[in-house]
Amino acid sequence: MSLLDQFEQVPRKVMTLFFLVDKSGSMSGTKINELNVAVRETIPMLQDIASNNADAEIRVAVLEYATTADWMYAEPKSAETFEWCDIRAGGLTSMGAAFKSLEEKLHKERGFMKTASGSFAPVFIHLSDGDPTDNFEHELQKLQGNNWFRSGVKVAIAIGNDANREILKKFTGSDESVLTVHNKEDLKALIRFVTVTSSQVASSHNSSTDNATNKQGEIEKQVKGFVEGNDTGKIEIGSNPDPNAGSWGDEWD
Amino acid sequence: MMTKSHKLRSFATSVIGASHVRKGIPCQDYSLAFDDPTTGLHVAIVSDGHGGSTYVRSDRGSEIAVSVAKRVILAFVDDPKAHSLFAGRAGRVTTIASDMPDTLIPLHNPAAGIPDQEKTQSQLDEERQNSDYHSQIEGNEDIEDVMRMLFGRISTMWRQEISDDAAANPFKPEEKALLGNNRLEKAYGATLMAFVVTPRYWFAFQLGDGKMVAYQPDATWTEPVPWDHKCFLNLTTSLCQSDCVARFRYAYNGKGELPIAVFLGSDGLDDTWQTMELLEESYLAVLRNIADDGIESTKKELTDNVLRQWSERGSTDDMSVAAVIDLSATDMMRDIWDEQRKVKTRRNDLFETQGILHENTDRLAEAREKLKQTAEQMCALQAAEKQLQQEIERLETEKKKLQQEIEQHSNEIKAKATDLAARIATLEPEPLEPATPPADKFISDHYSSYCKICTRCVHRTPPPFRPKAESQQ
Numbered sequence: 238m239s240l241l242d243q244f245e246q247v248p249r250k251v252m253t254l255f256f257l258v259d260k261s262g263s264m265s266g267t268k269i270n271e272l273n274v275a276v277r278e279t280i281p282m283l284q285d286i287a288s289n290n291a292d293a294e295i296r297v298a299v300l301e302y303a304t305t306a307d308w309m310y311a312e313p314k315s316a317e318t319f320e321w322c323d324i325r326a327g328g329l330t331s332m333g334a335a336f337k338s339l340e341e342k343l344h345k346e347r348g349f350m351k352t353a354s355g356s357f358a359p360v361f362i363h364l365s366d367g368d369p370t371d372n373f374e375h376e377l378q379k380l381q382g383n384n385w386f387r388s389g390v391k392v393a394i395a396i397g398n399d400a401n402r403e404i405l406k407k408f409t410g411s412d413e414s415v416l417t418v419h420n421k422e423d424l425k426a427l428i429r430f431v432t433v434t435s436s437q438v439a440s441s442h443n444s445s446t447d448n449a450t451n452k453q454g455e456i457e458k459q460v461k462g463f464v465e466g467n468d469t470g471k472i473e474i475g476s477n478p479d480p481n482a483g484s485w486g487d488e489w490d
Numbered sequence: 491m492m493t494k495s496h497k498l499r500s501f502a503t504s505v506i507g508a509s510h511v512r513k514g515i516p517c518q519d520y521s522l523a524f525d526d527p528t529t530g531l532h533v534a535i536v537s538d539g540h541g542g543s544t545y546v547r548s549d550r551g552s553e554i555a556v557s558v559a560k561r562v563i564l565a566f567v568d569d570p571k572a573h574s575l576f577a578g579r580a581g582r583v584t585t586i587a588s589d590m591p592d593t594l595i596p597l598h599n600p601a602a603g604i605p606d607q608e609k610t611q612s613q614l615d616e617e618r619q620n621s622d623y624h625s626q627i628e629g630n631e632d633i634e635d636v637m638r639m640l641f642g643r644i645s646t647m648w649r650q651e652i653s654d655d656a657a658a659n660p661f662k663p664e665e666k667a668l669l670g671n672n673r674l675e676k677a678y679g680a681t682l683m684a685f686v687v688t689p690r691y692w693f694a695f696q697l698g699d700g701k702m703v704a705y706q707p708d709a710t711w712t713e714p715v716p717w718d719h720k721c722f723l724n725l726t727t728s729l730c731q732s733d734c735v736a737r738f739r740y741a742y743n744g745k746g747e748l749p750i751a752v753f754l755g756s757d758g759l760d761d762t763w764q765t766m767e768l769l770e771e772s773y774l775a776v777l778r779n780i781a782d783d784g785i786e787s788t789k790k791e792l793t794d795n796v797l798r799q800w801s802e803r804g805s806t807d808d809m810s811v812a813a814v815i816d817l818s819a820t821d822m823m824r825d826i827w828d829e830q831r832k833v834k835t836r837r838n839d840l841f842e843t844q845g846i847l848h849e850n851t852d853r854l855a856e857a858r859e860k861l862k863q864t865a866e867q868m869c870a871l872q873a874a875e876k877q878l879q880q881e882i883e884r885l886e887t888e889k890k891k892l893q894q895e896i897e898q899h900s901n902e903i904k905a906k907a908t909d910l911a912a913r914i915a916t917l918e919p920e921p922l923e924p925a926t927p928p929a930d931k932f933i934s935d936h937y938s939s940y941c942k943i944c945t946r947c948v949h950r951t952p953p954p955f956r957p958k959a960e961s962q963q
Binding site: 247248250292340343344355356358375378379380381382383384385387388451 | 542543608609610611612613719722723724725760761762763764765768800803804805806
């Protein structure tokens, strides 16, 4: 018997995609409706990526937060079987509670992510339209001390001018990963692009390196290309928009 | 003390990763193994050069690391002081605690003074590791000092040699562009691990990721060297870091307790297998193959075929495996492994059978449920049947009763008819009175015939109406 025949089948590596969704009252109406539609329409694309990738399994976890923070499912679900449950908006913006809940689930002994070997760095996509209403600083600091979070790829989508981009920049650790949208078309398009691109890059061995920092850089580069080519031209990159350019007005109706 | 009955051999091999082949970059792993039969020295060393774009010469960095480590190890084991250092002692030591006041290179403990519930995961891990360090060196400070000096020599010599390499081979413009303003060491960054066996003791050390696992005589697997929590996913400690001496971890044993085999694998392997269980299973398969076919044949198969396949199907990273193996023990273990293989096969069969049993149990439960439902339906039907039976009986009784009544009535009618007939028979027919024409002229004009008995006449043609004048007259 050949040595190779004696071995078990090599398991697939896992890449977990986390959505953090602000569902506070200010997200009611067009914003949350378009968000629901955008993510629901993007899931089949994730399923395609997952089923065409023999090396990696993509799992999805969704943390929705308003007055409290709750997980859509108790465990991350395989993209191949994931079903989006429409989120309804209402309540405050307890971003600190969301950070705390995320950190608990990233805990290596208690949470979702038990073993680092054989896992790709996770992806975190944070969508918010406002300011936190609780004490978020301490929880964010704890989250930043978590190895899974530190090694992960992070992107934030600020929905409208009222979103606190400085806090989102602290979350991502990179100015280039904070993107602001002002209308529903851009919101939908950006959610789709960021989700698909970050999943592809993060679950691939074919990026210029497997280092998470460079994967972050690669995703930022691709997002920048997308923004520059975007029809509306109203997606902003960074936490401090160029004051000379003026900021775009929100068009949510 | 290692006895002459131990038949130790070592081997090492490195294979370029599938992704490196695709990208056209060299293999950044380097490995080495050697046996000195005269001194009874056996050594296995693996180094993994970093893959990021900044580490433009990490393939050279790993090669230099292995070369330096070999020379430092040889000098160490030749030193008479080392002969008695580990005698009668065994231990394992993690990285130097970051809360030590007089460390070789001062480190900062960010968790100092923070309550436990406020600490981050990293801070808790660091504290745990610090606590481990203090307990591990207690009573063995002399060994700690000697080992840190050994690591210091490795670090110094490595830095010297990479500097020599950079001077002899100046960076090309494209290399400079990638390196940027980073220090020289970053261009050559690499991990390092080694396992050393002498007749008197063995020791092992590790800086960075990759896995060193030992197969013990009781057929269990252990990790001789403690893990460093700073090695996580693609993050690793490295020779290129200024605090690398403090970040070495090590283990030693001067009690004659020698594992059957110690495997050193770069992270391309443990990333492929993902769990320690699968990694250990793969190494066990290698050991069994060595017992059957010998080291050279197994090494060749690993190099030519197996490691490439694993890289292609798994991590796509470079793969290095080095090992020191006690062949006398593997010979003895062959029977145990055969038994283990049989047990595993039986266990797999058992799991399969259990699976079938569970399936059948579920089906049985389903069938019982259906049977129960059918039985309930039967009962219901039987009850309904009983009810119908009772109804039928009631109706039968009803029918009999009615039949009796009918018969009775029939008899009564017969009796009456008989009686009537008898009475009729006794009667004379009365003569019919001559018919008198109706007094009504109108009627007589229109009637063509009339009943002589009741004087109601049968119209041949109905009179249109009785003229008023005649009716009033």
